[in-house]
Amino acid sequence: MKTVIITGATSGIGLETALKLTLKGYFVIGVGHSRENCDMAIEQIMRRNPEAKTVFFSGELMQQRELKRVAFELERYLAENCNGELYALINNVGGVRSWYQTTQEGYEQQFALNHLASFMLTYRLFPYIEKALGRVIMTGSNSHKGIKIQWKDVMLKKGYNPLTAYKQSKLCNILFAKALNDRYRRNGIAAYTVDPGLVKTNIGNKQTGKLVNVIWSLRKKQGVSPEIPAETYVFLCESRDAPKGLYYYLCREQKYSKEVTNENADRLFELSEKLCGIKYSDLVTEL
């Protein structure tokens, strides 16, 4: 049985993908913000698929200290129960903020949660993914287009705009996937970014102010059910030979921003290593 880890798996796209993958016979390890959310997610999955094999871990992945604890628990679990193999890591966790807010490290929260958390969790689980010749999938967004990384002020402290911060973090997702492919494709690892499209989830209603809340509540009415994007994740996991592309929408390869260059991907990779206090090269050898 292949093991898949999904972050942000207690609602929306993450939960739907978790359910679908259990139906396909995967063992799904979910990660959620709180224990209560996790228990509710398990209940929903079991109700719709009584045969599902799933466990959930909880933690606030935006805080690096919490992420390290969760990563440690996941490592131990994978080693003890999954033969040390992780077939796919779906870095789906993400959020929206209305204001400039920081993590305990003083990092802007959207950057920390939407990008750094994925960067660091992938690092910690890399040996397990490598052992399974697995896949890493990020939840991106089409909104990554038409924006550049603001290298001089990557936390966007000057003139913070919540939407800009969100878009930039989604550009980071695809740059990270590209950097992983460039470095580790020969190690047998493939990385992807999924554009879920506009989906009816509560992303804009969690930890946001009134304005973002109202706008999102109106906007999400146009959105599709999370079942639609979930298919793309299933497709990327189920294809026997790893698909060649980088960016997928509705199970098809899509064009992505011109900003997704080698130079930007490397620069973000180095910056992220510094901000997380890690070095991928300490853990893996590029083949």
Place this chain on the structure above:
Amino acid sequence: MNVMITGASGGLGRALAAECAGRGYNLFLTDINEQGLRCLQSGLERQYGVCVTARKCDLTDDESVDEMLSVIDRNGIEFDMLLNIAGMDFEGGFLDRERESVVKIVSLNVEATLRITHAILKRRRAGREFSLVFVSSLASLYPMPLKATYAASKRFLSDFALAIGQELKSQNVKVLTLCPGGLPTTQEAISGIAAQGFWGEMTTNKLETVASRTIERALKGKRMYIPGTVNRTLSLCGKLLPRSFIAAIIYKRWIGAQSKWLSLESKT
């Protein structure tokens, strides 16, 4: 430039620490939350490559402060700036709160601030300008029913800041009082802002702007910084209207907002 920041691991403290680190200042951070301090220290070092020292300290405890001061003295650290951020409030009316917690507000916001201010002023770098910042509040401008102790403690700070600023002017010490409205620092603060409805959003300040302008103004030698046009207008009203009248208005406003906020909190 050596800067001490108290209450550094809270939302405003972190934002000001990042602002100072971005300017390349050396930081001495203190807070009662050691874990938070460690995270912030490594975050600032990684992001800005500046020299950060962090030490846990309970500013309400003389012994704890003395221990920290002995470390400072052993290393011969002298300061150019002190940002007094440490402060607290508990929600609920005066009699709805525990006796200890009401007193604790004053011992941290007032007593502890005096304790550390005195100690660091004594350790300021000789022959240089020194900047001192007190975080007061929009609440300090009015008598505030249901936030009576907090508002009065902040009033103490703004009056004290103005007076000590005059007193130490000739010794090259510049004193700034920051009076922010709501700051979206924590989930709790954000739900507090939401519970106040329209006026909550209107009086809320942007954290990153407040942080950068506070340092800017402290260096320029300004005495008072009230962020936001709405807040400045409200503060003017506070000066023009009779204080008992203001207290009555605020009570009406807060009694609704607070019960809404408390019910929101109990739900989450």
